[in-house]
Amino acid sequence: MILTVTLNAALDVTYQLDRIQRRGSNRVRTAAQRAGGKGVNVSRVLDALGRPTVITGLAGGRNGLTVRADLAAAGLREQLLTIEQESRRTVAVVEEAEGDTTIFLEPGPVVSATEWRGFLDLYRELAPTASAVVLSGSLPLGVPRDAYGVLIGLARIHGVPVVLDADGAALSDSLAAGPALVKPNAAELERATGTGDPLAGALALRAAGARAVVASLGPAGLLACTPEGSWQARPPERIAGNPTGAGDAAVAALTAGLVAGTPWPERLRRAVALSAAAVLSPLAGGFDAAAYRRLLPLVSVRAVHEGI
Template sequence: MILAVNLNASIDKAYTVENFKPGTVTRVKEVIPTAGGKGLNVARVLNALNQTVSVTGFIGGFSGAFIEQQLKEQKMPFEFIHVKGETRSCINIIDLSSNIHTELLEPGPYISEEELDEFLEFYTSSVKQYDVITLSGSAPRGIDTDIYAKLISIAKNANKKVILDTSGEYLAKGIQSSPTLVKPNKSEAELLLGRKLNNTGDLASAAKELVDMGPEIVAISLGAEGVMVASSLTKETYWAVPPKIRPVNTVGCGDAMVAGFAAGLSNNWSLTECIKYAVAVSAAAALSPVTGGIVLKEVNNIIGNMDFHNLYLL
């Protein structure tokens, strides 16, 4: 069983327009609202992979009610802490003329000390019934950047496996609490280490350096180039590359990779099995126009055609 934590949920609204120009009145051709947030994306993929998963975090106002209704329709188990503030909306303006996407991301509601304490009490009790906890994305206002470090420690004290997928200070502080696995992308790893990663050797060295900071496994996601993984358990570094595909939608592919790793860890697969599966799930996600729209047949096909390298660091 897997618990997907999404502290800063949102309604993701895709606005389709023609010839978008800042400072002018623009009529929207189509609006597509969906329940969003990295943790929700992870949960959707896990659901599609037939894994038992539940979602938690903060929800508030009319936007929060919309998200809960969507999850009910998708038969997705959830148990949110309800707050006084309004759950955020995030806008993606899609210009059909230029194919340029412009994103406007709200910060999220302000979380009071009492609301945070309620969540921490709920989380501490809930993690006991799960095998794997995924922690994804940002946090709303009012919550310190050490929140993931706290959540990791709570889960580890309950002997649970924890996956962290975040950035900035959340990642810098969270990684020090020794999560089971962290999944930065290349730019997040560069920011954390303070240098550019220009080639395969740089990425392999970076993954091992990040392992030395505390996590058991580091997986640096590389888009079409797959993932670079280092492990403190095997003392080896792996690079898995998916076969060439024609992506339809790359939104949420990193979240799909987290879901793949979570499924593998929950089923106690070997590290190499987890890596292959996570890469295949991420690639399969790119083949679907719907975020999280995984087709299991595609996952198996991709695994069978994957290029897998085992790199040994001296």
């Protein structure tokens, strides 16, 4: 079982309309909602790949109830801790005329110290039963800044590897705890290291404590720096669609490969193909299975020599 942690679980709402009339009243054609948050998306992809997964994290209020009901309806196992304040919504407004998406992220709940201690107790029960833990997304207010470092340490005590997908201090302050893998995108990597060169940045994150680093570079695919070597894996073509959730699909594939011990080049090939197939899915957490099978043999993987 792969345990995914979503401390800021969300209700993801999607509005579809022709075009946003700024400063006007926009009648939304369709409004859809489902459980969201990056860890939830990772679990959706793992589940579609046939890997057992459990979702944990924090959820509260009426939005939290809707999140749990949606996960149950999707057949996804969850052990979310109920908190007092309301979980946030995200609203994605899709303009069908242009295919553009504008996203609004609510600030989300403030977690009390008691709730955080309650979550640590729950996590101490769940993490030792997992083959890997995935920590994804932002930290809600009230959770300590080194929360991910603490969760990494608690898993490592039991020999459970941790994959971390976070930004800013949530990433930087957790590297010393020794995550098995971190997966920043280009902007997150630059914020964490101050360098715009992905290879230099990835090596810096390894030096700071991450065992392996896979940077997602959008259309340029994935750059991996690992104890076994470094590789660049690229999709065969530029994929147009909804990039939300592409990083989560890559994390799902990389974690499945970590658990299975898949050799890095094949692991990266699957992650790039799954990520591209996720771009073709209208919803984060989904992927186009036919596109995944089509793209898989077309992904190029080449070794990168770090000294050059």
